[in-house]
Amino acid sequence: MPFFSVWWVIFVLREYIEGDGNELLYVHANRCKLVDSLWLFILSIINITILFLFYASLFSNMKYEYFRVLSVCILYFGIVYFLSFLTKSSTISLMTIILYTIAAVIIMDDGQFLFYYSNMEITQKMFINDYLPLLIGGIILTSFGVIINNKTLKFN
Numbered sequence: 001m002p003f004f005s006v007w008w009v010i011f012v013l014r015e016y017i018e019g020d021g022n023e024l025l026y027v028h029a030n031r032c033k034l035v036d037s038l039w040l041f042i043l044s045i046i047n048i049t050i051l052f053l054f055y056a057s058l059f060s061n062m063k064y065e066y067f068r069v070l071s072v073c074i075l076y077f078g079i080v081y082f083l084s085f086l087t088k089s090s091t092i093s094l095m096t097i098i099l100y101t102i103a104a105v106i107i108m109d110d111g112q113f114l115f116y117y118s119n120m121e122i123t124q125k126m127f128i129n130d131y132l133p134l135l136i137g138g139i140i141l142t143s144f145g146v147i148i149n150n151k152t153l154k155f156n
Contacts (some may be wrong), residue, residue, distance in 0.1 A: 003101050004042040005073040006080045009037045010097075013080070034081070034146050041077050045070065053105035064122040071127075071135035076100075078141030085148040 016033050052066040076097055083093035121130075 001048055001069050002076045003097060004071040005041065005048065006076045006097065008040045008044070009077065010080055010084070010090050010094050012040060012085045013037060013093075017084050017088050018090055024112050032146060032149055033042070034142070034149070037081060039068065041073075045073065049080050061121055064127055067127055068122050071131040071138070074138035075134040075141075076138070078138035078145070081145035082148070083145075123142075124147040 013033060048069060049066070052062060052069070056066070074148060079100070080093045083096055084090060087093070105153045
């Protein structure tokens, strides 16, 4: 789920950072691409929320699992948005997300810091200790991406 929450964001940002004549796309008044990216990300989160509402009706312990997935999705969004404008390459941001997902699955102990995959049932303490930093990291990376996006626009 976290990987596919940024799938369309990557492909939409690709046209703004790699496409031929991409500097012309920034002539329009809406030059910061955070809003465009957030709409796609929010649509993905709505799909995940619908799925988790169904899961929560079947299993009572799914509410913290939803917050785990949501915090990792926000981290993935931050990584994609930051790396897309830092490297001007959607391929690098896509490969980073793929490698991070593979590493998280390979290191699936009791949950490692910066890696989210775990077979354990999540508790409130586990969320605060392990997944809240991922959520905050995603917000910080998104903020850095916005700063880089706005600084790049000053020179175009």
